[in-house]
Amino acid sequence: MIPASSSAYSQSRKFKEISYYTASSQRYYLLPFKFHRLSLEKEVIVNEIGDFLVIPTGTTSRIVAGEINPDNIADQELFADLIANFFISSTPLPELIEVLATRYRTKKSFLDYFTSLHIFVISLRCEHTCHYCQVSRVTSDKNKYDMKRVHIDAGIDIMMKSPNPHVTMEFQGGEALLAFENIVYAIERTKVEAEKHNKKVTYVICTNLALLTDEMIHFFSENSVLISTSLDGPAFIHNKNRHKPHASSHQLVIEGIRKCRATLGEERVSALVTTTALSLEHPEEIVDEYVRQGFRNIFLRPISPYGFATKSTDKNKYETGRFLEFYKKALNRIIQYNLDGYFIREDYAGIILKKMLTPFPVGYVDLQSPAGLVNNVIVFNYDGDIYASDEARMLAEMNDQTFKLGTLGESTYEEVFYGNKVSALSEVMINESLPGCSECAFQSYCGADPIFNHATQGDLAGHRPTSAFCQRNMEIIRYLISIMDEDKKTEKIFRSWITGKS
Known part of the structure; x- marks a missing residue:
């Protein structure tokens, strides 16, 4: 129900006026990404194609609030990384949007x-x-x-x-x-x-x-x-x-x-x-x-x-x-x-x-x-x-x-x-649209397993907070990101696993 008082209504609104988002002073535009807290000190942000950045805790809030200033020496490297990895854009539509689209298609090319x-x-x-x-x-x-x-x-x-x-x-x-x-x-x-x-x-x-x-x-x-x-x-x-x-x-x-x-x-x-x-x-x-x-x-x-x-x-x-x-x-x-x-x-x-x-x-x-x-x-x-x-x-x-x-x-x-x-299965085979998966930062690294969900929870969609599949994958992914961030030698080893070259 809309409050009788227009002032009360304006105070209860969740969204700001359109002018707030289109102000000419805006330094950058947000592209879709999610975040996960790795530890008390660090968090990770992940975009739609799986690029990730490990950043100090609290940085995600600053990014969303538009507080990353490229004119500030302390923010320059972060700003460049955010632009280069498609977390933010200097224009409403990124200039390299076709590159982003191509990479997304490549990720799904197994289909x-x-x-x-x-x-x-x-x-x-x-x-x-x-x-x-x-x-x-x-x-x-x-x-x-x-x-x-x-x-x-x-x-x-x-x-x-x-x-x-x-x-x-x-x-x-x-x-x-x-x-x-x-x-x-x-x-x-x-x-x-x-x-x-x-x-x-x-x-x-x-x-x-x-x-x-x-x-x-x-x-x-x-x-x-x-x-x-x-x-x-x-x-x-x-x-x-x-x-x-x-x-x-x-x-x-x-x-x-x-x-x-x-x-x-x-x-x-x-x-x-x-x-x-x-x-x-x-x-x-x-x-x-x-x-x-x-x-x-x-x-x-x-x-x-x-x-x-x-x-x-x-x-x-x-x-x-x-x-x-x-x-x-x-x-x-x-x-x-x-x-x-x-x-x-x-x-x-x-x-x-x-x-x-x-x-x-x-x-x-x-x-x-x-x-x-x-x-x-x-x-x-x-x-x-x-x-x-x-x-x-x-x-x-x-x-x-x-x-x-x-x-x-x-x-x-x-x-x-x-x-x-198969038609019924197709409704629960896409983790981008599953409850608990759709907002997960590790979504692009994970999958959907309706058969495991059915066997363990009696439900094709599954319940993420009590899912062993979810618990196992989330922690393994978090651990891999953390140890790569902590030790560049380990990251080099991990990259050798992908190329097959020691």
Whole structure:
């Protein structure tokens, strides 16, 4: 209700008269940016394309109030940085607005060609009994859990319909090598179809390497297959996390890594860490093991709330704060190795740093906006069901079919990618418009994860103040910015992770 008194009304108004904003004495115009307090002494401002400046606490208020004076010697450097990095402009419309627009388009260019990664769950069988298994594996004698060739054919046909000229075909399990004959069939058929459709295909096999044979290695070499395996650290951690009856899974994976490297080359073999409660107690030892085995990168990731991982809560459940403590200790160990002359990159930090320090997009699904599910990845399950992402498939193993998009051989491409479920998902896939994300300074470095939100909070949009995804990413981003600001040697190391040059 408008107050009866016009004077009372004018006093209660939130906005000043238009003349206040158009006064000729205005030194500069504000461009869109957000800020976050890093510490008691410093804050960071971030613009729409991810450029950031670390400034003394209270500076943001001065910028917004128009108090930065280029005629003042103390403000000259700051004023120049603000202009150069598109935080303010000397004209209502920046002279380099097209440069700003081009950089924004480049950041979002991962959307240009649509789905790249096509995951084929070639078998749900596995001979390991990992307590944190996120796909609810079955024992190795149940052949009905192998992907039928009619479904393989249908998955390949959908992959060939992708508008993306460069697609990735990734084989997962269970243990994918238990269905090696079907992998051979799938790759041989894909090679024929790729030539027809003028597509370049990258092949990836996710495997524990325990079943590796010389025949398999030869096939991988002939077809330029990339190998992705799991290494959770030294033997006392790896064997506990990734149990194999009557054998040392650590010994088997190390032997497999060495054999693959000898034939395929070091750059074609990668490994992932999954952090259990046991892992959190040994961050330095895990990093040391990766260095001991000659790796130049390590991906530190928390356990996911899917599959068997949700059942062994004593081994797998831990607070996000504990993971962050582990992550920082491990990251500091990695930085020290780089300072001592051994190049090794932490991949999760590397993805975020690429978003911070370059104008280029990243292909990591969890840190994309719009979210990478469907836009960048699709999953074909062993039984022919189609899911929006690998995590969606894991939820299905827990009897939650929320993110099932169709069935191979029955659903058309249009029904899968443009159906009602994808339309509903698209409303919560953009962090620029999500509550709590839209005003976050770290928005451009983060992503949207409706599947994680659904699994942990029962809501696709999610609730940021209680989100483990939000808590983890915000603190990692804050930490990366802080240590770069405090130590230029660390910043130089981080930049080397992006370029790949030590």
